[in-house]
Amino acid sequence: MTCIARGNPQPKVTWTFTSAAGQQPLERFAQQTIPLAAPHRYKSVLRLSKVWLNDSGIYQCNIDNGLEQDQVDFNLTINCVPDPPDVISYGGCYTVTLSISKPNRTGGLPIRKYSIMFNDSIEFVNASSSRDDVNYTIYHLTPLTQYNYSVKAFNDMAESLPYMNSTSAIGILGQIIGHHVQLVECNEVQFNFTLGGSLADEYHITYFSTQEPSKYKVVLENSVTLENLAEVQNYTIEIRARNVCGSSDPYSFTVETPECPVTTSSSSSSPPVWIWIVIVIVAVAVIVLVVVVCVYKRKQRLKNNTRSKKTRE
Secondary structure, eight states, X not given: OEEEEEOSSOOEEEEEEEETTEXXXXXXXXXXXXXXXXXTEEEEEEEOOSOOGGGOEEEEEEEEOSSOEEEEEEEEOOOOOOOOOEEEEEEOXXXXXEEEEOOSOOTTSOOOEEEEXXXXXXXXXXXXXXXXXXXXXXXXXXXXXXXXXXXXXXXXXXXXXXXXXXXXXXXXXXXXXXXEEEEEOSSEEEEEEEEOSSOXXXXXXXXXXXXXXXXXXXXXXXXXXXXXXXXXXXXXXXXXXXXXXXXXXXXXXXXXXXXXXXXXXXXXXXXXXXXXXXHHHHHHHHHHHHHHHHHHHHHHHHHXXXXXXXXXX
């Protein structure tokens, strides 16, 4: 920015800068005032380098030669390239949805659109003026295949660097192809199973016997423990895998719980504590009773002896 001043005596030229946050210092910018060939004319230059958005504002050239003052304003607006957008991908049933969020720093200008490079094809999506995020869905994808994608944000000045990542779609579930029973007890069964095809979000377990109603359990892993079962029962266990595309065909097998072992106490085992307490109390009572009886009998003998002596006298 250049400011031409004319005056005699020579005017003093100063620069000030006011941003949206108030008046700011100018130490990091170069200032120079030089005389021109014409008499009493001077040129002052303010050179800005490595500027950023917060350098936008009003730059004022102030002239004062002691006799008169003047000023000129430069209203500077700085725009920059936006940051890359934030993107979260969601795998759906043969689809992928990209949730694109507005960059934290938009370069001082509104984001107008996004470019999406997916599987070597490019699409443009307009940004929303009322929301900070835009959803874009790609259809007819191959399940469990990694797809690379990149997304750029555009303002009126330029495009951002790309946000790059990879994602995959989810397909219809395969079937449960086998199981392995790990533990069978009278009231507990542990087993695991194997799923073929696309990954499942959860597994629905139904189990019942001829004497018990159906019970239901949802698990997230392919290792299951069923508890509180009845002994000597033939249980039918049915498994269905589920994801966003639906559920698999049921896979079922049966398992029989054994009889619970009967626990018997050994003859050599010690009696409970409360029995010992009763025994001690009874023993103490007997001892006290014996002592009382003995004292009583002694008193009776002494009394009888005293009476006999009086009778003889």
